[in-house]
Amino acid sequence: MMARPRGEDIPALKQIWKAAFGDPDSYIDFFFEHRFSVQKAMVAYEKDKPVSVLYVLPCHINVDGEQHPAGYIYAAATHPKKQSKGWMGNLLHYAKSIAKEEDLAALVLRPGEPSLTRYYERHGYRTFFQESTAKFTRKQLLSCAKAGSQILPAFADVITAFRRHYLDGWEGSIQWEEDAVEYALEENTFTGGKNIFIRCPQGVGYALVGPGPHVTVKEWMAERGVFAYLADAILKQSEGETFTMRSPAGILRQEISKMSPGGMILPVSSPCIWRGKPPYLGLTLD
Numbered sequence: 105m106m107a108r109p110r111g112e113d114i115p116a117l118k119q120i121w122k123a124a125f126g127d128p129d130s131y132i133d134f135f136f137e138h139r140f141s142v143q144k145a146m147v148a149y150e151k152d153k154p155v156s157v158l159y160v161l162p163c164h165i166n167v168d169g170e171q172h173p174a175g176y177i178y179a180a181a182t183h184p185k186k187q188s189k190g191w192m193g194n195l196l197h198y199a200k201s202i203a204k205e206e207d208l209a210a211l212v213l214r215p216g217e218p219s220l221t222r223y224y225e226r227h228g229y230r231t232f233f234q235e236s237t238a239k240f241t242r243k244q245l246l247s248c249a250k251a252g253s254q255i256l257p258a259f260a261d262v263i264t265a266f267r268r269h270y271l272d273g274w275e276g277s278i279q280w281e282e283d284a285v286e287y288a289l290e291e292n293t294f295t296g297g298k299n300i301f302i303r304c305p306q307g308v309g310y311a312l313v314g315p316g317p318h319v320t321v322k323e324w325m326a327e328r329g330v331f332a333y334l335a336d337a338i339l340k341q342s343e344g345e346t347f348t349m350r351s352p353a354g355i356l357r358q359e360i361s362k363m364s365p366g367g368m369i370l371p372v373s374s375p376c377i378w379r380g381k382p383p384y385l386g387l388t389l390d
C-alpha cells in the first residue's frame with residue numbers, strides 16, 4: 105500500500121532515513137522540525153510498516169514565461185533490508201500519479217550520486233538541469249578577489265527576491281518560495297556553513313558557503329561585476345583550501361567554469377522544453 109504517512113509513522117521514517125543515508129539524528133530531526141509535513145511525504149507500507157519513503161517539496165517551474173507548480177523529490181530512501189524489491193519504483197510511480205491529480209507541471213530531483221541517473225531514467229526522468237561549476241584553490245580565488253564590499257546578513261526574503269528576479273522568465277528553471285530558501289540557508293548554517301550577502305559599487309550578490317577545508321559553495325548568484333567582491337567576502341568568511349562554486353549557467357566566463365548535470369525532470373502536465381540557456385534547479389539539499 106502507498107499513502108501519506110500518519111503522525112505515528114514519523115519515528116519509522118526517521119529510522120529509514122538514518123539506515124539509508126547514515127546522517128546524524130540531529131540532522132534528520134532538523135528536517136522533521138523545519139521542513140517536514142505529512143502532506144509532503146509519500147510512503148510505501150509492507151504489512152502496515154513503512155519500508156520506503158520520499159518527500160515532495162513544493163516549488164515552481166518557469167514554463168512559457170509563467171510559473172507553474174512543480175514538486176522536488178527529496179531524500180528518497182528504502183530501508184536497506186527492503187531494497188531491490190521494487191518499493192521505490194512503485195513509490196515513484198505513485199508520486200507521478202499524485203502529481204497528475206494535483207496538476208503539477210513536473211517532478212524534479214537531483215540524483216544523490218551519478219550512478220543513480222540510470223535508475224531514475226528507467227522511471228521516466230531525464231537530465232534537464234545544468235549548472236556551472238568553477239573550481240578554485242584559495243590562491244586562485246584570492247587572485248580574482250576585490251576588497252570593498254559591505255557584508256550584510258543573508259535574509260531569506262532578500263535572497264528569494266534576488267533569485268526570483270535573476271531566474272525570472274528563464275525557461276525551465278526552478279523557483280523556490282521563501283520558506284524553501286530559508287530552509288536551505290538554515291541547513292547550510294546547521295551543517296557548519298556560512299551564508300553571505302554583499303553589496304558593492306557594482307551591485308549585490310550572495311553565496312551559500314559550505315564548511316571546509318574543501319568548500320562547496322552550494323549556490324551563488326551576483327550582478328555583473330560583483331563576482332570579484334563576492335570572492336573576497338567568501339575568503340574573509342571561510343578558511344577553505346579549495347572552493348567548488350555552483351551557479352546558474354553563464355555567470356562566469358566559460359574558461360573558468362564548466363557545465364555539469366544539475367538535476368533531472370519528469371514532465372507531468374507540461375512537456376517542459378527549454379530554449380536558450382540551460383535551465384537551473386539549484387538549492388537542492390544534497
Ligand SMILES: CC(C)(COP(=O)(O)OP(=O)(O)OC[C@H]1O[C@@H](n2cnc3c(N)ncnc32)[C@H](O)[C@@H]1OP(=O)(O)O)[C@@H](O)C(=O)NCCC(=O)NCCS
Binds near residue numbers: 180186216217219
Ligand atoms: C536508491 C534507492 C532509494 C532505491 O530503492 P529500492 O526500493 O531498492 O528501489 P527499486 O527496488 O525500485 O530498484 C532497485 C534498483 O535501484 C538501483 N540502484 C539502487 N541504488 C543504486 C545506486 N547507488 N546506484 C545505481 N543504481 C542503484 C539498482 O538498479 C537496483 O537494482 P538491483 O538491486 O537489481 O541492482 C535505495 O537503494 C536507497 O535507499 N539507497 C540509499 C539512499 C539513496 O541513495 N537514495 C537516493 C537519493 S537520490
